[in-house]
Amino acid sequence: MELRLLRYFWTIAEEENISRAAECLHVTQPTLSRQLRELEQELGTPLFERQSKGLVLTDAGLFLKSRAGEILRLTQQTTQEFVDRRQQLFSGHLAIGCVEADNSDTLAMMLEDFVSDYPQVTFHIFSSASDIITDQLDKGLLDLAILLEPVNTDKYATLTLPRTEQWGLLVSKDAFVAQQSSVHPADLAGMPLMLSNRPEVQQLILDWSGLTRDQLNIIGTYNLSFNVLPLVTHQVAAALMIAGALSNRQPADTRFIPLAPTMQTNCVLVWRRDRLLTPVVHEFIHYFQQAFGSAKA
Numbered sequence: 001m002e003l004r005l006l007r008y009f010w011t012i013a014e015e016e017n018i019s020r021a022a023e024c025l026h027v028t029q030p031t032l033s034r035q036l037r038e039l040e041q042e043l044g045t046p047l048f049e050r051q052s053k054g055l056v057l058t059d060a061g062l063f064l065k066s067r068a069g070e071i072l073r074l075t076q077q078t079t080q081e082f083v084d085r086r087q088q089l090f091s092g093h094l095a096i097g098c099v100e101a102d103n104s105d106t107l108a109m110m111l112e113d114f115v116s117d118y119p120q121v122t123f124h125i126f127s128s129a130s131d132i133i134t135d136q137l138d139k140g141l142l143d144l145a146i147l148l149e150p151v152n153t154d155k156y157a158t159l160t161l162p163r164t165e166q167w168g169l170l171v172s173k174d175a176f177v178a179q180q181s182s183v184h185p186a187d188l189a190g191m192p193l194m195l196s197n198r199p200e201v202q203q204l205i206l207d208w209s210g211l212t213r214d215q216l217n218i219i220g221t222y223n224l225s226f227n228v229l230p231l232v233t234h235q236v237a238a239a240l241m242i243a244g245a246l247s248n249r250q251p252a253d254t255r256f257i258p259l260a261p262t263m264q265t266n267c268v269l270v271w272r273r274d275r276l277l278t279p280v281v282h283e284f285i286h287y288f289q290q291a292f293g294s295a296k297a
Helices: 003-015 018-025 029-043 059-086 103-117 130-138 199-209 226-233 279-292
Strands: 048-051 054-057 093-098 122-127 144-148 156-160 165-172 192-196 217-222 238-242 254-258 267-272
Touching: 003 018, 003 029, 003 054, 003 059, 018 029, 054 059, 093 103, 093 130, 093 279, 103 122, 103 144, 103 279, 130 144, 130 267, 144 279, 156 279, 165 226, 192 199, 192 226, 217 226, 226 238, 226 254, 267 279
Parallel strands: 093 122, 093 144, 192 217, 192 238
Antiparallel strands: 048 054, 144 267, 156 267, 165 238, 165 254
16 A cells, blocks of 8 residues: 555545545546545445545544554654754754643753754654553654653653652542542542543552452543543542642642542653664753653663
């Protein structure tokens, strides 16, 4: 399957119309229609349903669009990396993943210093949960990432960041527990809870509480905290999370209560050990090493 055909397919899927896609690609409509038919024949399945309102992706088309997006982004990034290596004066690009945490500020401070020293450098920040970020990192779509422990770092070189992340319970100010200065394991018994969908985080909370999963009333899970905030506000459930996930966006009618005994975790800067780094990425990691110490191999 040629990259050219993937680009054609991707553009058609985005525009949902052959004519508009042909204009975007600067090819004729008959040429584009023929290329689409040939791609469908090659794959042995229709990729679109022709409806009055336009083209609608079939299940096979949705699957191919997801894969095509990853391939085209990886191709673009690989091309950019070769350009970066030709331009040794640090006019390259950084692709960085970052979780919701206090250490988002750490990344911002490091980027501020870096682009001040190398003003031709550009960057992209991909914000998501640790498991999604590591998937993007493994596919080569990200150069490095800041992840929240606990996380399996067997494949990565790591540098632990010094700012710790405080765990607690986010509750409505009208909840009974909101009057407490801390939350103990016994306070969680029977309380409707939401927590991260990451198995490592769930185990961390079980280890802290000394309770089994059956003893906790977990009614929901999440990967990012943004969408759970209204549920906490309306007392659907309380949410176990880190304080850094609420930076500058905690609803006024909620309260974050630290866990007791205190539970803290670190964030780590990670990158693949087996991947050759561009000069720009290597230098950016060096900035972190100068600020916070050497990385673990």
